Amino acid sequence: WVSSYLPCYRRQETGLLADTADGSTPFPTEDKRLTATNAEFFGHPIGLRTLFLTEMWERMSYYGMRALLVLYMTGAVTLANAGLGMRELEAQAIYGIYVGMVYFLAVPGGWLGDNLFGHQRAVLYGAVIIALGHLTLAVPIESGLFFGLGLVAIGSGLLKSNISTIVGKLYADNDPRRDAGFTIFYMSINIGSTVGYAVCGFMGEKIGWHWGFGAAGVGMILGVIQYVRTRHLLGDAGLEPNPMPEARRDQLGRWAMFVALASALVVLLFGTGVIEVSASVFAERLAYALTTIAGIYFLYLYCFAGLNPAERKNVVLLFLLFIAAAAFWSGFDQSGGSLNLFARDYTDLNFLGVDMPVSWVQFFNPIYVVVFAPMFAAFWAYLGRRNMDPSLPLKFALGLLFMGLSFVVMLLAVGVALESAPIGLQWLLITYLLQTWGELTLSPIGLSAFSRYSPKRYAGQMFGLWFLASAIGGVLAGLLGGEATDGGLESVSPIFTYMIQYYFGIAAVLVVLAYFFRQKEASQNE
Numbered sequence: 001w002v003s004s005y006l007p008c009y010r011r012q013e014t015g016l017l018a019d020t021a022d023g024s025t026p027f028p029t030e031d032k033r034l035t036a037t038n039a040e041f042f043g044h045p046i047g048l049r050t051l052f053l054t055e056m057w058e059r060m061s062y063y064g065m066r067a068l069l070v071l072y073m074t075g076a077v078t079l080a081n082a083g084l085g086m087r088e089l090e091a092q093a094i095y096g097i098y099v100g101m102v103y104f105l106a107v108p109g110g111w112l113g114d115n116l117f118g119h120q121r122a123v124l125y126g127a128v129i130i131a132l133g134h135l136t137l138a139v140p141i142e143s144g145l146f147f148g149l150g151l152v153a154i155g156s157g158l159l160k161s162n163i164s165t166i167v168g169k170l171y172a173d174n175d176p177r178r179d180a181g182f183t184i185f186y187m188s189i190n191i192g193s194t195v196g197y198a199v200c201g202f203m204g205e206k207i208g209w210h211w212g213f214g215a216a217g218v219g220m221i222l223g224v225i226q227y228v229r230t231r232h233l234l235g236d237a238g239l240e241p242n243p244m245p246e247a248r249r250d251q252l253g254r255w256a257m258f259v260a261l262a263s264a265l266v267v268l269l270f271g272t273g274v275i276e277v278s279a280s281v282f283a284e285r286l287a288y289a290l291t292t293i294a295g296i297y298f299l300y301l302y303c304f305a306g307l308n309p310a311e312r313k314n315v316v317l318l319f320l321l322f323i324a325a326a327a328f329w330s331g332f333d334q335s336g337g338s339l340n341l342f343a344r345d346y347t348d349l350n351f352l353g354v355d356m357p358v359s360w361v362q363f364f365n366p367i368y369v370v371v372f373a374p375m376f377a378a379f380w381a382y383l384g385r386r387n388m389d390p391s392l393p394l395k396f397a398l399g400l401l402f403m404g405l406s407f408v409v410m411l412l413a414v415g416v417a418l419e420s421a422p423i424g425l426q427w428l429l430i431t432y433l434l435q436t437w438g439e440l441t442l443s444p445i446g447l448s449a450f451s452r453y454s455p456k457r458y459a460g461q462m463f464g465l466w467f468l469a470s471a472i473g474g475v476l477a478g479l480l481g482g483e484a485t486d487g488g489l490e491s492v493s494p495i496f497t498y499m500i501q502y503y504f505g506i507a508a509v510l511v512v513l514a515y516f517f518r519q520k521e522a523s524q525n526e
């Protein structure tokens, strides 16, 4: 069925990306094509199948475990399926730190793939470390939580950015299939998460939390086996790191080792409680730190990177998109936090006489993605043919608008729940539908926009910057979600109202600036 969607995906090149088509390529491409086999994967290089399945299993394990994490941490201690009995504020802060680190570590992970390991090996190491992380979580001891999450975050950092880079490298510079390839790859994410929610969610909630985490580990092991057996199909794509003198590589390796050990020491000091700080305070500081890093980087690019005026203008555009993306993910990642708890505490999960696992409610996001992605692509293409395709800032504004509306629905849902809980499932289903529409207007084009609009010499790093927006969004999600549920239903509305205000506010700024950019361009073209 993937192939039946392909015509739509191909049309995305003229639709979704119409305003970015400057002929540049998101990723540096070696001109060594696969010679081992002429087999194809839905009209794409066969190596895409290897990456598709690896990402699928990785996302199965990531989202499967993420769906359970907050439920496990806040679960009652006394039940048969005992949780850790943590306060919701702290549990969601840990969740936020975890999601933030998964995406933040994609930045150093990408660097290691570029310079030391090569992307292919980085993916392998990442996948193995992720599997070890989930297996650690499968052991029913409380102290395993911290180490397990740490391993999964490190492994994801290595895997997530490098696997996307290899996708780019499968295609020659001017191959028109590239964007379609990325869209197929985005599908693997959602197929994986559907399986993850189904299997890990069921096992974790109905059998035992650690069974669910173990299932995530088994999924990742299947991914590793698949990757090892079919890695040769990737040919040279991402096999070798950037060329440099061996002495220089050794020197970089020593630095990397030093930084890794120093970071491990700091993490250990926090993890073992030698430096005592609550998770919510730590998450807050992390949010500031990540925002500062991003701010300094943009400032550097704008002021000191020796860019020409056109490149500088693009940096401003990317900066705006970055803020919008971070805001967007701060809502999207509520699915594993506050919305997950809302489903557990205030929603009637009885479906056809059977009590559904709480985490199954999250199913609907990936299912909606698979259903609506072709429609969105076709819609953009339709607008593109009429020269009405919205610009990037407008699409991002639309994404935020949908996200804001999803929380308006939640405000109504909270109102109903305050009257009489539990409420029907339809509230969360509509919320996730609106969020998915937002995701589809913002996420698939975001990565592409970051690689295309970035100054050429900085293309690789800008890719990391895109994930940094997800990292900030993840930490904010944990912090806001924690505040929202900390005082029961009463505290939800003020926080969600605040979020709605910033979604709509940023969206409005983007609309105004999009208009301003257009006017300026029009007057320059006259």
Ligand code: GLN
Residues within 6 Å of the ligand: 059, 189, 329, 443, 470
């Ligand atoms: N859903 C996408 C994925 O899992 C994007 C998530 C994100 O960037 N925060 O890869």
